Amino acid sequence: MPWHRQHLLDIESLTAEEILTVLDTARAFKAVGERAIKKVPALRGKTVVNLFVEPSTRTRTSFELSEQRLSADIINFSADASSLKKGETLKDTAKNLEALNIDFIIIRHSAAGAAHFLSRVLNAHVINAGDGAHEHPTQALLDAFTIRERKGRIEGLNVTILGDILFSRVARSNIWALTKLGAKVTLCGPATLVPRTFEAMGCRVTHHLDDAIRDADIIHLLRIQHERQRKTMFPSINEYTQLFGLNKARLAQTKPDSLIMHPGPINRGVEIDSDIADSDRSLILEQVTNGIAVRMAVLFLINGGKGPQEIIPA
Amino acid sequence: MSDPTIVLNATAIQRALTRIAHEINERNDVSSDVVLVGIQSGGVPLAERLAGLLGGIWGQPVPSGALDVSMHRDDLDQRAAPTVHPTVIPFDVTGKTVVLVDDVLFSGRTIRAAMDALNDFGRPQKIQLAVLVDRGHRDLPIKADFVGKNVPTSLAQKIRVRVGEPGAEDEVALERNPHRLDSAADY
Numbered sequence: 393m394p395w396h397r398q399h400l401l402d403i404e405s406l407t408a409e410e411i412l413t414v415l416d417t418a419r420a421f422k423a424v425g426e427r428a429i430k431k432v433p434a435l436r437g438k439t440v441v442n443l444f445v446e447p448s449t450r451t452r453t454s455f456e457l458s459e460q461r462l463s464a465d466i467i468n469f470s471a472d473a474s475s476l477k478k479g480e481t482l483k484d485t486a487k488n489l490e491a492l493n494i495d496f497i498i499i500r501h502s503a504a505g506a507a508h509f510l511s512r513v514l515n516a517h518v519i520n521a522g523d524g525a526h527e528h529p530t531q532a533l534l535d536a537f538t539i540r541e542r543k544g545r546i547e548g549l550n551v552t553i554l555g556d557i558l559f560s561r562v563a564r565s566n567i568w569a570l571t572k573l574g575a576k577v578t579l580c581g582p583a584t585l586v587p588r589t590f591e592a593m594g595c596r597v598t599h600h601l602d603d604a605i606r607d608a609d610i611i612h613l614l615r616i617q618h619e620r621q622r623k624t625m626f627p628s629i630n631e632y633t634q635l636f637g638l639n640k641a642r643l644a645q646t647k648p649d650s651l652i653m654h655p656g657p658i659n660r661g662v663e664i665d666s667d668i669a670d671s672d673r674s675l676i677l678e679q680v681t682n683g684i685a686v687r688m689a690v691l692f693l694i695n696g697g698k699g700p701q702e703i704i705p706a
Numbered sequence: 707m708s709d710p711t712i713v714l715n716a717t718a719i720q721r722a723l724t725r726i727a728h729e730i731n732e733r734n735d736v737s738s739d740v741v742l743v744g745i746q747s748g749g750v751p752l753a754e755r756l757a758g759l760l761g762g763i764w765g766q767p768v769p770s771g772a773l774d775v776s777m778h779r780d781d782l783d784q785r786a787a788p789t790v791h792p793t794v795i796p797f798d799v800t801g802k803t804v805v806l807v808d809d810v811l812f813s814g815r816t817i818r819a820a821m822d823a824l825n826d827f828g829r830p831q832k833i834q835l836a837v838l839v840d841r842g843h844r845d846l847p848i849k850a851d852f853v854g855k856n857v858p859t860s861l862a863q864k865i866r867v868r869v870g871e872p873g874a875e876d877e878v879a880l881e882r883n884p885h886r887l888d889s890a891a892d893y
Contacts, residue, residue, distance in 0.1 A: 432777035433778060433822070692782075692790075695787065696788075697784040699784055701788060
């Protein structure tokens with residue numbers, strides 16, 4: 393189905409068909425990454441600004457590589473080097489960048505809604521690379537892509553998201569994507585980090601790990617986001633690991649074909665034990681590989697103009 | 707003109723493909739150097755059919771692949787992003803004679819994109835072009851080596867090709883194009 397959006401700001405506003413369009417398109421871009429020549433000219437002559445106001449290594453690297461493989465020209469802006477440090481507002485920074493005739497802005501910001509805001513004040517295409525605890529749409533898309541690739545489907549799967557849900561934009565975007573695609577989502581973690589209010593998003597909420605993972609096809613682990621927590625949400629890391637850390641013994645009690653995902657960076661020995669992080673049940677590195685394909689697909693789709701997809705089908 | 711006109715029926719399509727196979731045979735001395743690459747999506751079933759026919763003539767299997775050209779098109783920011791199909795070329799094209807196969811030759815832009823895309827997979831010794839229908843209206847200096855049928859058309863018409871769809875007769879029809887926008891360049 394044709395794609396008509398000029399921005400990718402969140403998963404919440406996407407339809408299931410739009411999500412599937414991204415996933416289908418990403419399949420072709422994954423194949424590009426497996427070729428000897430990993431570059432296509434789809435974004436030749438386009439300029440992309442990676443505006444990462446909040447620190448990020450893996451997402452920024454993944455976007456950069458995706459942009460390079462589409463032949464775009466790239467400018468990187470990071471928080472500490474930019475004029476935002478000197479008191480310039482986000483709008484002024486973005487407007488200045490736009491005055492350079494850029495075509496895309498990829499924004500990572502600590503404030504929820506930053507990408508939406510830019511999409512209203514700029515003509516450039518905007519992609520949300522994470523806004524506060526709100527959404528991280530490309531992460532959810534690459535997670536959905538990875539699940540679909542390994543399980544062949546998403547509809548009807550039991551997906552458990554485990555950990556710091558409250559402060560996690562990854563969790564929010566994943567919940568939207570997975571429920572739209574027909575998965576049954578269970579959330580689990582300490583009650584302070586997994587409030588019952590998430591049931592309104594169509595999820596099951598439990599605070600017992602064994603109950604959460606027993607029937608899971610996918611166990612999605614999240615890191616404890618110390619940097620976003622304003623006060624201590626649970627007594628100690630050690631207690632968290634005792635109650636909610638995934639280890640070999642606990643994994644053995646789940647379905648034999650259950651798979652583990654993690655958006656990274658992983659904290660070995662906290663939310664996940666080293667030996668299972670490196671096991672063949674872990675999709676962590678596949679997620680990284682698929683991130684490139686999915687981000688290339690998003691850039692490719694958003695680059696499309698307003699005209700009809702094909703005028704003369706023959 | 708609103709009713710579709712059948713340009714080729716199933717028998718005529720098969721006859722045209724058989725003739726093209728013999729022409730490819732005539733043109734290429736070393737059969738082992740020839741590989742076929744169908745352009746997604748209309749050219750792919752045709753390339754497979756031609757590979758089968760050539761295999762019969764040469765007594766050896768002829769490799770056939772599928773090439774998607776969407777990422778190499780020149781109008782990507784002018785219209786909604788095209789549906790991307792898989793590219794599957796399970797052989798090395800370097801040093802080979804690649805026969806590109808498409809259903810309809812029109813502006814020539816798809817072929818330009820296909821030659822670009824093919825270069826990412828290697829350096830063919832030669833590229834030749836086989837099409838089932840040449841409808842004219844070229845925008846680029848591109849000419850087919852093998853043509854099933856030349857069909858003079860107006861820009862207000864379109865060619866509909868149906869080949870290898872389960873439960874449906876193969877057929878090429880000429881019909882009125884309801885979506886024609888005069889300002890847009892066409893593939």
